[in-house]
Amino acid sequence: MGRTGLNRNGFAYVLPLAVIMLVAFDVPILLMLRTSFAPSWTLANYQHLIGQEVYLKVLLNTFKVAAITTFFSALLGYPVAYWMTRLSPTGRLVAMAFVVIPFWVSVLVRSYAWIVLLGNAGIVNRALLSLGVIDQPIALMYNELGVIIGMTNILIPFMVLPLYAAMTKLDRRLLQAAATLGGSDVQTFWMVFFPLTLPALTASTLLVFISAIGFYITPALLGGGRVSMIANVLDVLINKMPSWELAAAISTVLLAASLALYALYRRVAPHSGM
Known part of the structure; x- marks a missing residue:
């Protein structure tokens, strides 16, 4: 009886959260899926999506931009993480603060900051013009x-x-063993350290890519309406046209891609130490 009562009490505590999750997350997704097959449970919206080349171009462009972003994130992020591990405890705290602090700044503010830096009249172009490196602003x-x-x-x-x-x-101790066997720092890194951290790199890459394919604010601001990505097209379909059924079909495709990548991430993550 005691255990049964405890289970019932535990269920009572979890039930409100389960209801919130169901109403706030699951029901909207189910409604989106239903809308994508509207009006009469057909694949007409998906057929229209496939038949219109412009939507396929947007999908491909979204994955291309996300892939390039992921590549440079890995190219810059891996050396930074490696450098942080070689710092003193105090140095690690300082470096960690510089990495974490941007989380406290709005994405909107950070995007506008790049306009100030990289715009035609931005700091970078003005500096290059004043130094005589360029004759006109770089795009x-x-x-x-x-x-x-x-x-x-x-x-x-x-x-x-x-x-x-x-x-x-x-x-x-694995790195020390490699050094004891006569391996140089470069050999130890490429033959021991990098292979052992490769699963974490793969998992992090998938995590960044999944996040990148759903970006909206940054492409809208920094792209100036010239860089079409899925989220921006959805905004047009929902708020300007409107075409809810087609928007739901595109969202479903994006959801399926995200779920497939997340499943791959879950397979890699247990072996990455994350």
Whole structure:
């Protein structure tokens, strides 16, 4: 009786949260799925999506921008995480603060900051013009380059923090054993350290890519309306056209892609120490 009563009480505590999750998350997703097959449970919306080349181009462009952003996040994030592991305890705290502090700043503010830096009249272009390096402003903004720079800046902490956590858990005796056997620092890194941290890098890469394909604010601001991504097209379909059924179909495709990537992430994550 005591255990049964405890289970009932536990269920009573969990029930409100379960109801909130069901109403706030599950029901909207089910309604979206239903809308994607509207009006009469057909695949007409998906057929229209496949038949219109513009939507396929947007989907491919979204995955391309997300992939490039993920690549540069890994290219910059891995050395930073590795460098942090070689610092003193105080140095690690300071470096960690610089990585975490951007989380406290609004994505909107950070995106506008890049406009101030990279715009035609921004700090970078004005500095290059004053030094005589260029004769006219370089187009660093309102194109894919600006979007990738902004997205990489926002997502790189999601690469650094998991990698740093995995690297700090690595058994240092393995590195010492490699050095004892005559391996140089470079050999120890590429033959021991990097292979052991590769699962964490793969998991972090998937995490960043999943986040990148759903970006809205940064492409809208830094792309200047010239870089079409899924989230921006959904805004047009819902708020301007409107075409809820087609928007629901595109959202379903995006959801399926995200779930597939998340399933892959879950397979990799247990082996990455994350």
